[in-house]
Amino acid sequence: MSGNTIGKLFTVTTFGESHGLALGAIIDGCPPGLALSEADLQRDLDRRKPGTSRYTTQRREADEVKILSGVFEGKTTGTSIGLLIENQDQRSKDYSKIKDRFRPMHADYSYEQKYGLRDYRGGGRSSARETAMRVAAGAVAKKYLAEKHGVEVRGYLSQLGPIKAEKVDWDVVETNPFFCPDPDKIPEMETFMQALRKSGDSIGARLTVVASKVPVGLGEPVFDRLDADIAHALMGINAVKGVEIGAGFDCVEARGSEHRDELTPQGFTSNNAGGVLGGISSGQDIVAHIALKPTSSILIPGATIDQQGQPVDVITTGRHDPCVGIRAIPIAEAMLAIVLMDHLLRNRGQNADVHCSTPVIPASRN
């Protein structure tokens, strides 16, 4: 397994380049008996799909996924599930200019050094297009978690450049092109993004993903902690540069007496832990935040070198998102769902015998 597989009992392996023939994935370890159809996967794919608003790339891809195996008469069979999305909009000519030069902050240089050659069309394997398959696979995990355990995995844009969401209204998230949970900030974001687009520049973002009603006990205590595996899954999304669980970096300046989440029979009094204690889910909401860097593909020329090591300028004229963070919400949800699904199966395998006499306390009261 060299980098294209995630998970231990519920595994997802992907293939596909930005401008190749197709993207695909194999999900292995999905329990049998789950009702599953392409429509279940398409909803999240459509949320991630390019070209849906003027704030995202205008590249158009139907991103229609086909289930090739592992489902029989509408139900999963327990065998491996093959998924395929054929690429349609492959304007490879857009990329010929960058064939021999390394776009700053892109993977071009490191790929070239590692592999000695690369598919330069649209970033090849390093393109965020690869994440379509993560979204499709994550939708399977989401469905199982929801149907069998009532777990809900959701996300929102908590910050767009300098603009922070100050309240979280889940009903608003899916009704605006930014996945912004704070209705008061949407006009500000629109204005900001229009100005940004004109400037040819790009901006970073902060996303928050939350899983509710997660069973207590998921996660392994040392290296494969639930928070560690979430960090792995989220940091593995293109452009992510930081991951926080619960209070995250705010804990640096916090005192133990104020930071600790006290337990009462009526529930935890707070959720600074973000739902993970000692690497194991506590039954509180799992809360994670991620930082996404500004898109590196911008219209403003930048300095770089070419394959001979000579200095050259580079400008990216293709179709790109000015803020990759926006479309990353379904991806982050998918990765969180995949990690939870994997740990659910692992925990069930190992701790099916367990009977704990202590009652499970409710999630945070605040």
Next chain:
Amino acid sequence: MSGNTIGKLFTVTTFGESHGLALGAIIDGCPPGLALSEADLQRDLDRRKPGTSRYTTQRREADEVKILSGVFEGKTTGTSIGLLIENQDQRSKDYSKIKDRFRPMHADYSYEQKYGLRDYRGGGRSSARETAMRVAAGAVAKKYLAEKHGVEVRGYLSQLGPIKAEKVDWDVVETNPFFCPDPDKIPEMETFMQALRKSGDSIGARLTVVASKVPVGLGEPVFDRLDADIAHALMGINAVKGVEIGAGFDCVEARGSEHRDELTPQGFTSNNAGGVLGGISSGQDIVAHIALKPTSSILIPGATIDQQGQPVDVITTGRHDPCVGIRAIPIAEAMLAIVLMDHLLRNRGQNADVHCSTPVIPASRN
């Protein structure tokens, strides 16, 4: 592999509870021919060791490691390396009071729910004492990386509660009990910690780890990205709640035109990427920051529940670090070294044939 193993080609598996008979580890996949003795491991163990200053726990452990296998006539043989530290100072009586109640922000509650029983003495397996073995194993990785590739892995305390280090003088780091790189801040930290100790409270911290002279090309492009694996390894350290690579969360407010690290024949012009492009090392310094929460074991009573779910108070009277972040520096270095070592071997396995004609450019000029 249920949580106690990390790595794919260079793997570390650990065992041991805080108040058990011994801690141990097996390192598998260390190349043969590396000169290795217990002294090589002891240096970092001593840096992590409790009881070395009045700012850390007064529990005293010699933490003397024995190499039980895998080394013959002073050199590694390529077979698995067994490590052992026998526990000496096992004052289990300290912990009888918390046997039937769950310390807030500790793993007590989640362990009990997951396993139905737990070794309550000193946190059992969830104790930070387990990390001694990570440090020992990391020292092997560090030695190999340094001897064979000139890689240097180091760390420092970048923030202690509200006090931020404002400059980095590596020569200062090992000469003060805080691993603080800024000589001007040390007196402030001393004053702060003395007041904190008196108050019976604890404080969070931010650490920075840096790996220099890392070969270009380490890391796999999709799920097992180098940054994702670093995030996994660092978030898996007890008390860590956030991980950043390079600019980290600062990238949220940054524009693409200012954030991107441009390439010139003389080197990168900056290192916002933290040494990783597209999940693959770029030859720049690998830079990661982590947030550690304040110690949960404090002298100030807190509310919790007992095993019957009834409300009770808890106070932790054992010997604890008021700031766990301080002693975590060797641990963070060790985890970073283990990840780099694993990816070095993986990359060598897969890309030994590669010849890239593009010259490797120097690390950041800034």
Next chain:
Amino acid sequence: MSGNTIGKLFTVTTFGESHGLALGAIIDGCPPGLALSEADLQRDLDRRKPGTSRYTTQRREADEVKILSGVFEGKTTGTSIGLLIENQDQRSKDYSKIKDRFRPMHADYSYEQKYGLRDYRGGGRSSARETAMRVAAGAVAKKYLAEKHGVEVRGYLSQLGPIKAEKVDWDVVETNPFFCPDPDKIPEMETFMQALRKSGDSIGARLTVVASKVPVGLGEPVFDRLDADIAHALMGINAVKGVEIGAGFDCVEARGSEHRDELTPQGFTSNNAGGVLGGISSGQDIVAHIALKPTSSILIPGATIDQQGQPVDVITTGRHDPCVGIRAIPIAEAMLAIVLMDHLLRNRGQNADVHCSTPVIPASRN
């Protein structure tokens, strides 16, 4: 990873049912720079393809493989390689009669018990049709091994029911429908198979696979021995019930003084070890033998139970091979190649530093 992935650094993951839409595979870990086209894979697929002689099933499948990713401008890029074969000849009506009864010696009963439901069409995932993807993936391994290291992986039918090949003429193997290496036995096999077909019965077989010019040093010394991994890969082929390395079960009656392969500067004096010493390749030919049971799908009625547990008769009227062993040769070669490829990369990762002053001695003189 639940059963559909093999390998650690060179991994193959497959999906697909006998009568589903398609079969597919993802190869992860193939080094970059290998010239690769669909024709490279098609040769072995055609050797395994059904309907090529009257001694195999008359089901007709073109088995045309498409490479969907991981190859750019004719060379592997080092990223994951997606493979696809679309199913064409899906006569599902053949199988409606066995929908609710368990064919003896088939996986029907164990699948039903394990998963609670199954794709009964043609055995679903348990069909040998799944092995087409192993052959395709194995062809990639074979090509790399041959081009970069001169390794040759070949196989033959060493026994068909009671008829044993008594000599090995490699030039004959590919010129007869049985992959028989002994030209004198071919007429006997033809007569035997014609009589067998008339009787509606089936027969077992013994195959031999050989890898020549394998580098010394592949394999890990304890659990992941080369021979253990070969046994795993070969026993994992449908219908295989036994695996031998080198002398195999003949060693039971052998004495140490006659069994040991002595070493001389001119080479080993024999190859009872089958090319593996202490789990590690010795430079001799790797030799493995496998036993394949007679096809369970026969025209002679048999007793079984139905889904209610009631006794019923079953007869298999579909198109089946009277001796599955014949078409299994490319599969066995593929599995051996995949194991060697994986261990080559693993060994290279870990032991690239090694310089051994002892000269490599030639393969067996006999």
Next chain:
Amino acid sequence: MSGNTIGKLFTVTTFGESHGLALGAIIDGCPPGLALSEADLQRDLDRRKPGTSRYTTQRREADEVKILSGVFEGKTTGTSIGLLIENQDQRSKDYSKIKDRFRPMHADYSYEQKYGLRDYRGGGRSSARETAMRVAAGAVAKKYLAEKHGVEVRGYLSQLGPIKAEKVDWDVVETNPFFCPDPDKIPEMETFMQALRKSGDSIGARLTVVASKVPVGLGEPVFDRLDADIAHALMGINAVKGVEIGAGFDCVEARGSEHRDELTPQGFTSNNAGGVLGGISSGQDIVAHIALKPTSSILIPGATIDQQGQPVDVITTGRHDPCVGIRAIPIAEAMLAIVLMDHLLRNRGQNADVHCSTPVIPASRN
């Protein structure tokens, strides 16, 4: 994981050389709540222990195992279990003569080529002494399987050189030094072994291991089949050259009409499958046979080369078993138990939801 770990959810990782300080293992993934003490492990260790009869090596090792972690107040806690056996009888002087020459059929030559150096004392890591830890770990699996599922894992010597056991009386197996199940053959074996010892030679053996009352549904359908994983585990035992499941190589000459195990409501009519259908346990007894080569360490001089590649003679004067097969029975049982345990947990993780309405039929009536 480079060769010293086995299993996916129930994993065993070992270390230790024949003449090193100690042997050790870490068991990861053992469910919590299992009553476990050193005595549970010692029984099988004593069965494997050298020096118990005049038919085995006279090296004396107490082989007393210590449990260092993972057990609290007599029960497993669900965390990793550390095991240790300190070596006592380390007569390294015995081995100085073979320091610079490669014993035929031993791992000396392949280790030297792979690693560039080796611990030559008693075979170092390649010594069968390493298997003591497999036996200890297997005892944990055995206990869990027996207590929670009533599974019984047993083994016997089915053939000693030319002498075949012709009946299986389980009550006899543990009462004779050969683990022979046929009381009539014991005197013959005694005579044979005495003559063999005088001749300074060694002999091969065939062992049979059986697991009864195995739940239906263990094993994954493609690469990680139960039989494939058993083959991997058994072929990974030192000296094993062949593995059979059920009828094994006898199936080569069998016809489908006679080989297939028919199903009736009263049970299967035979067990040629050896308890595995389509890679998945069927509820029948799991039956496996293995071939062990004659001990390579014999008193009769043999030809070999030294580290300079020059021809030399070698004679092994140390204390060795004339038939390694005899002491391998507890090892084979242990490996079978470890595989079953791992697949039990994996299956439970993935298929806990499954309800199959078909009744489980009894094991073979014959």
